[in-house]
Amino acid sequence: MLPFKLIYSDAYYLPIGEHVFPAEKYKRIHDRLLARNIAEPKDFLTPEPATDQDILLVHKPEYVNKLRTGTLSPREQMELEIPYSKELVDAFWLAAGGSILAARQALADGVAFNIGGGFHHAFPDHGEGFCMIHDVAVAIRRMQRDDKIRTAMTVDCDVHQGNGTAAIFAGTRTASALLPSASASTLHPSAHDLSKRSPALPGKIRGAHAGEVFTISLHQHNNYPLWKPPSSIDVDLPDGIEDDDYLAWLDNALSSGLRQFEPDLLCYVAGADPYREDQLGGLALTIDGLKRRDELVFRVARAKNIPVMVTYAGGYAQNVEDTVTIHCNTVLGAKEVFAPKS
Numbered sequence: 180m181l182p183f184k185l186i187y188s189d190a191y192y193l194p195i196g197e198h199v200f201p202a203e204k205y206k207r208i209h210d211r212l213l214a215r216n217i218a219e220p221k222d223f224l225t226p227e228p229a230t231d232q233d234i235l236l237v238h239k240p241e242y243v244n245k246l247r248t249g250t251l252s253p254r255e256q257m258e259l260e261i262p263y264s265k266e267l268v269d270a271f272w273l274a275a276g277g278s279i280l281a282a283r284q285a286l287a288d289g290v291a292f293n294i295g296g297g298f299h300h301a302f303p304d305h306g307e308g309f310c311m312i313h314d315v316a317v318a319i320r321r322m323q324r325d326d327k328i329r330t331a332m333t334v335d336c337d338v339h340q341g342n343g344t345a346a347i348f349a350g351t352r353t354a355s356a357l358l359p360s361a362s363a364s365t366l367h368p369s370a371h372d373l374s375k376r377s378p379a380l381p382g383k384i385r386g387a388h389a390g391e392v393f394t395i396s397l398h399q400h401n402n403y404p405l406w407k408p409p410s411s412i413d414v415d416l417p418d419g420i421e422d423d424d425y426l427a428w429l430d431n432a433l434s435s436g437l438r439q440f441e442p443d444l445l446c447y448v449a450g451a452d453p454y455r456e457d458q459l460g461g462l463a464l465t466i467d468g469l470k471r472r473d474e475l476v477f478r479v480a481r482a483k484n485i486p487v488m489v490t491y492a493g494g495y496a497q498n499v500e501d502t503v504t505i506h507c508n509t510v511l512g513a514k515e516v517f518a519p520k521s
């Protein structure tokens with residue numbers, strides 16, 4: 180039995196038809212975890228859908244109303260990039276409920292997974308990039324409302340920048356702490372060490388302090404979204420970056436963030452799309468490198484006693500089995516790092 184819970188429902192399936200987003204991945208991950216004896220049936224918890232009240236902690240009433248009544252404009256439907264349906268709305272409400280439950284379980288057990296979620300491109304007033312509802316933000320706001328946490332940190336390792344996350348939590352940044360992005364490369368001295376180590380690496384770290392929610396995003400610079408609203412720390416990675424450089428930047432961003440900020444909860448957005456065979460990504464991580472990435476996040480959180488909730492976000496490998504492997508490995512990584520010390 181795992182020392183933590185996995186939140187999952189067959190109804191996580193997104194009814195979007197033939198699409199680059201492999202909507203069946205959630206069930207495949209669930210089935211693989213069981214088939215390989217990584218998890219047992221009793222490791223899984225079934226979520227309830229979020230309530231409209233929960234969704235409204237993040238999203239604008241006008242937008243929620245449009246989703247509920249099926250009255251998105253053609254432009255809004257286009258931006259979403261997945262076909263609207265009442266069933267799709269239900270699947271997103273359930274994913275948000277799953278992230279709420281994962282956050283609660285993480286606070287109880289030290290770590291928990293939503294075998295879904297991570298819809299980091301959703302904004303308060305619109306959805307885009309396959310993301311209708313920002314489940315992670317909803318979970319953070321719900322935990323804050325319930326007085327279970329005061330602060331949170333998002334660590335977004337999807338290949339695409341967490342634009343929705345950055346926009347949602349931008350308002351919580353304290354104006355006095357904002358740094359001009361031009362000087363942000365001085366944020367962390369080892370950013371210089373790193374550039375000395377690999378001078379050809381044109382990656383860039385930029386950042387500003389946060390209020391109650393600190394947002395970190397590591398992403399490919401030359402990729403969607405074109406407009407990247409500032410996170411607390413953005414690491415703009417060059418095309419084709421490989422395992423070791425990626426891990427150095429991640430280590431750098433985590434230590435910088437955790438020097439500035441003490442979160443009560445860490446929300447890890449474990450996108451599978453930095454993988455070198457991803458159809459929508461241009462980085463070159465290996466499956467092993469992605470597992471090391473997961474372990475790094477878990478080790479850092481465990482060393483500082485910060486509860487971690489995991490969500491899955493994107494993954495568009497040419498072979499969907501690779502995406503499933505990468506996501507299952509995240510559970511394995513947590514199992515290794517969080518195993519009770521005997």
Ligand SMILES: [Zn+2]
Nearest residue numbers: 337338339493
């Ligand atoms: Zn992505």
